[in-house]
Amino acid sequence: MSELRFEDVTVRYGGRRRGLTAVEGVDLTVPDGTIVGLVGESGSGKSTLARAAVGLTPVTGGRILLDGRPVRRGPLQMVFQDPYSSLDPRMTAGASIAEAMPRGTRDRGAEVARLLGLVGLEPDRAGMLPAQLSGGQRQRVALARALAGRPEVVIADEITSALDVSIQGTVLNLVRDLQRRMRLSMLFISHNLAVVRYVSDYIAVLYLGRVVEYGPADDVLLDPQHPYTRELLAAAGAAALSEPDAVADTEPADPHHPPPGCRFHPRCPIGPLVLADRDICREAEPAAGGHRHHAACHFAAAAAEPGLVP
Known part of the structure; x- marks a missing residue:
């Protein structure tokens, strides 16, 4: 069993006055396999x-726990966005792959060839x-290097975003x-929902350091409960059609000064800037329970109603 679990994880950079809380109160599980x-x-x-995970x-x-115990570096390996900068030039x-192997590995040359x-x-x-x-070959080498450490969990951080579109599909299939x-x-990380939907069993949506929706991939994609998830899906569809970005025109809030209440409310198409009776979105932070997909939205059911969101 290799279950990775984040429990109320917060990561803050800098001091109190000018610091940045990049991740706040994240609960997220990567089930075994x-x-x-x-x-x-x-x-x-x-x-x-x-x-933070690695x-x-x-x-x-x-x-951050692996099978209920504090995480150690060995069982987790990370593949980074830029395969050129992540490998020693x-x-x-072969040397890069062999360097990541556990001590005592026999016949490293044969193991490199196998990987x-x-x-x-x-x-x-x-x-x-x-x-x-x-670029595609370098990213394959980076994957082989991660596997050389015999990990239980792999963290893949934007591993296709630096590759040509023609190569991305091959790497995703791999x-x-x-x-x-x-x-x-x-844990497969991307800003591109079309990429995530291709490989994922579950999908978690992160906005300004908080998980706003989490559930089985098919459920989240076919029936998203949070308006932000619906905006991302609309954007992915627009990109596939070479149309302009469909995400709300308003820029995300300054992460140094996130808005009170629901962090998405200044951009929300069903929030208080559109519907006058929804001041609660400005005042109270929504919990991630009580709705399907653990959607952190006061009006998650309404978000899924036809006609309210594109």
Whole structure:
């Protein structure tokens, strides 16, 4: 069993006056052997949560647990957005992969060849430097390096966003195949809901450091309960049709000074700026319980009514 759980996790940078709370009170579970897609706009706290999980960013409050115990670095491995900067340019692909193997690993050369095969690369790529590889090949090497550590959970942070569109689908297919073959638990992070929907069993939506909706992928995608999730879906559809961005025109609030109450209310198409009787959205922060998909919205049922949201 390899269940990753975030319990009331808060991450804050800086001091009280000028500090930034990047993640606040996040409760999120990555069930054993599943992919949870974490989606949200830039600045929502996705990468902060990922870095906290692997110990690269200290947690200000709450706990991160693996199978009920505090997380150690070894069982969690992270694949970063930019495969070129995440690999040492002076080390060959094989050396980078071998470096991540546990002590006592026998015949590292054979293990490197096996891992390269798992990610769809020929063994001769082991002798190449990152600069000699394409972007897609570098990201495959980064995946092989993560797998070399024999992780129980893999954190994939925007791993396709730096790749050409023609390569993204190949890498996503590889991720899905590896996860199923190895029964890994995975937190797959992206700002692109179309990418997340392709690989995920569950989807969590993050907005200004808080999870606003979480549930099985099909349920969230077919019947979203939070208006922000509906806006992201509309944006994903518009992007597929090469149309302008469909997310609300108003920019997200300053994360240094998030609005009171529901953090989405200044942009919400069913909130107090549109409907006069919804002052509660300005005054009280919505809980993530009481609605389907754990939607943190005072009017989640109304958000799903036809005609209220595009």
